Amino acid sequence: MTNNKKRVMVAMSGGVDSAVAAALLQKDGYEVIGGTMCFSTAGGSASGGSLFDEEAADNRKRPSCCGISGIEDARKTANTLGIKHYVFSFGTVLEDKVIKNFCSEYLAGRTPNPCVKCNQFLKFNLLLRKARELSCDYLATGHYVKLCYNRLKHKYLLKKAKDSQKDQSYFLYAIKKEVLPYLIFPLGKYTKEEVRRLARNFNLPVSDKPGSQEICFIPNDDYRSFISGRIGKEIVPGALIHIDGRVIGKHQGIPFYTIGQRRALGGGYAAPLYVVKIDAKKNVIVLGGQKDTCAQGLIADNLNFLMGLPLKKIIAIGAKIRYNHREVKSRLIPINKDSVRIEFSLPQRAVTPGQSVVFYQKDTVLGGGIIRESIN
Amino acid sequence: MERIYLDYAATTPVDPEVLRAMQPYFTDIFGNASSIHSFGQEARKGMEAARETLASFLGAKAEEVVFTSGGTESNNAVIFGVANALKNKGNHIITSSIEHHAVLEPCKFLEKQGYKVTYLKVDKTGLVDPADVKKAITKETILITVMHANNEIGSIEPIEEISKIAKENGVYMHTDAVQTVGHIPINVTNLGIDMLSLSAHKFYGPKGVGAFYIKKGTKFSPYLRGGDQERGRRASTSNVAGIVGLGKAVELCGKKLEEEVKIHSELRDFLIKEISEKIPECCLNGHAERRLPNNVNFSFSYIEGESILLNLDLLGIAASTGSACTSSSLSPSHVLLAIGLSHEIAHGSLRLTLGRFSRKTDAGYLLEHLPKIVDKLRRMSPLYEPK
Incomplete structure (x- = not known):
């Protein structure tokens, strides 16, 4: 290469956050490449290619973070910044690693977190591999989360964002700790308001775009119709x-x-x-009644730790049992290599099997797992 | 950064001479070619000259040329046009499994409407066996459509032989010649076809204009209606500037064809030889001899063509994994699957296509980087074990 700039791929969804992440990194002197994951699961006909299908077209409305409009917005942002932009078709992997699990979990009476799975299998795995293949030093995303390097311990620590309202560390506990050195999260030190202001200052075309809390592969935010359409016969x-x-x-x-x-x-x-x-x-x-929804604790499995913890002794943690949950002081009690018992200091409402529980110590994500059952 | 274009099969730049020929038709000679007044007549004159040029290039009569918006429209118009016109005669169409989507999708659409379509298999070099065509013909067969040369692997189909079979059975024969017009000599009489599709931007003309040849007397039901343009076979205000550009592009191809075939073939063979020698575990896709002069298509084991493509792009080299129209999809190419490649190998394919402005130094730049990229990607591939 002719330059010595560090190369970074920014996962661009088409939204404001990832656009600002890209702009910030470019300003910081990185060579930025945009990468957008395309989840169009349509087509797949014998002839290949994602072709227009009259019958399916109406059912393919997707929210702003994905789909065609997301890709076009990401492209627009990339053009504004003057960076290269590539679209990767991950529809098949989304289907295999996320959607199938999403349906089977619901069928088993659990409530899954598909975004956790997507981060685990797609964004911080497959997309990261694409970035490495393109000789990128890093992959960056617009997540509100901080990544800090502890020089003494030579460890990367995933921490909550400055904006506690927007903090997305909950969704990231399941990524492998080995990938942390290759990640950048430029938005961890900003609030959403600041990010919007930055977007306007950078003149990004998506600065006024509404945010999305929806699950990207579910049309119209209606998971019930989606599931009926897929596995209706089994319901x-x-x-x-x-x-x-x-x-x-x-x-x-x-x-x-x-x-x-x-x-x-x-x-x-x-x-x-x-x-x-x-x-x-x-x-x-x-x-x-309301009091019957309360639980004293939970059992979690499918654990992942971002800190190489020896899972032997009881530790004090903060536990977050769903994204919008206010974390509760708890004791983490190891049961075996892949399951733990969490005991809350106060009973908690609606402990939901299938949701993730994430373990914190102060602002640092220790890890997390999937709630198997509640304990009363 | 170097910028090297090796994707001429996706599209070509407009030749400067073509652009010069077109320019007056946007401003000075702007008339509607259907208007009676002098403004219209001037435009008409330019358009009809282009028709003459194209007709004589193809060995056809001017009245047998219908201008369209491009290759896709030509293919759609012909397939739907014949299917509709002959719906009382029969409902069977024969095509190949490696056609462009602009042929396959109209055929699939017709299947939904009750037509029967036979998708002929090809051998591992991508060639249709004329004997298979013969076997597939029934009393109901109304159209055979087989591409002249494949856009991905460059194999040139035995159109003459297939046409002969079509003629013996009284079936119309169409060929999608989008990849061949301007790149190899073409004569509709020698090919023995009734219809042929072409697109200007594949041979240094502008995008958005194409044509089809339709032999006089061929039954055909128009696709666009609402005007007398193109003798009622394709309504719509004539794209005069585009058509003039197409004509000029054809004229230039006529002059340069022989020389370009020679130059491109040499460069193609050089690339094939060098890539085969420099990169282990790769294979050439398509036929070794019956091949477009400008087409190189390799599969590299253990890695994805898309990753090679993007790495090349970061170095300023434009290549392709398949046809440009489906390159945003990760489904492996239907063409590569049809010639018997496994999904994994089909994913690892790269197409390089040469053209008028390709130089040996371009090939040199590519050859300097491609082996390194393949090697890097293989080292990262979970499938690869260094030997």
Whole structure:
């Protein structure tokens, strides 16, 4: 190469955050390449290619972070910055590693975090490999999270973002610690407001674009229709049972419910009722009062640690049991190599099997796992 | 940074002479070619001259040339046009499994409407066996459409032999010649075809203009309706500047064809030889001799063609993994699968296509970097074990 600049690929979704990440790195003197993951799972016909399919076209509306409009926005940003931009078709891998799991988890009565899986298998694995193939020194994303290097311990620490409202460290606990040295998160030290201001100052074409909290492969933010369309045949209605044992109604199918849910349960109950348990084997949904949704702790498995912890002794942690959860002081008790027991200092509402629990010490992500069951 | 273009099969630059010929038709000679007044007549004159040029280049009559918006439209117009016109005669179409999507997709669409389509297999060099065509013909067959040369692997199909079979059975014969017009000699009579599609931007003309040849008397139902242009066979205000550009491009190809075939073949063979020697575990796709003079297509084991392509792009070299239209898709090319490559090997393919402005130094620059890129990617590949 003719220059000595460090080369970085920025994962550009088409949104404001990744656009600002790219602009910041360019300003810092990196040679920036944009990389956009394309998840179009349409086409796949024998002839290959993602071709227009009249019947499927209407069902293919996707939110702003993905799909065609996301790719075009990312391209626009890349053109504004004058950087190269490549689109990678990851539809098949998304299907194999994320969507199949998404459906089977719901069918098993659990509530999955597809973004955790995407980060684990696609963004910080496959896309990182693409970046390395293109001789990039780093992969950067627009996640609100900090990556710090501890010189004494020679360790990379993943930490919460400055903007605690936007902090996305919850979604990143499952990536392999070996990839941390190849990552940059330029937005960790900014608030969302500051990022919007930066976007305007950089004159980025996406500065006014609304943010997206939706799951990118679910059209219209309607996971129920998505699941029905995919595995409708396997979904069987069953009984709604009160925690005291009475049958009080009928449920539409296990995947349509999540722990703590109150809406769409039918009305006419004396006191508000919530989903407290989903039993996929018996095909029943158990309802109870608000206090019945509370748990003292949980068992988690599918663990990943970003710090090379010896999982032998009990440690004090902060546990976050879903993205919008206010973390709770807890004790982490190792059970075996791949499961732990978490005991909360205060009972927590709606501990949801399938969701991730992430372990923190102060601002640092220790690791996390997938909630298997709650403990009362 | 160097910028080297080795993707002439995707598109070509407009030749400066073509551009000069077109320019007056945007401003001075701007008339509607269908208008009666002098403005219209001037435009008409330029357009008809282009028609004459193209017709004589193809060995056809001027009235047998219909201008369109490009290769895709030509293929669509011919396939739908014949299917519709002959729907009372039969409902069977024969094509090959390695056609461009602009042929395959109209055929698939017709299948949904009740037509039957036979997709002929090809051998491992990408050639259709004329005997298979013969076997596939039924009483219902109304059209055979086989491409003149494949856009990905460059194999030149035995069109003359297939046409002969078509004629013996009273079936129309069409060929998609988008990759061959301007690149190898073409004569519609020698080819024995009834219809042929072509596109100007593949031979140094502008994008957005093409044509099809349709032999006089061929039954055809127009695709675009709403005007008398092109003798009612393709309504729409004539793209005069584009058509004039197409004509000029054809004229230049006529003059340069012989020389360019020689130059490109030599450069192609040089690239094939050097790549085969410099890079282990690679194989040439397509036929060794029956091959477009400008086409080089290799598969490299253990790695993805897309990764090679992007690495080349970062060095300023433009190449392709397949046809430009599907290169954003990671499904392996249907052409490479049809010639019997495994998914893995098909993923590892790279197409280099030469053209009028290619130089030996371009090949040198490529050869300096390609082996290093392949080596780097292989070292990163989980599939590769160094020998």
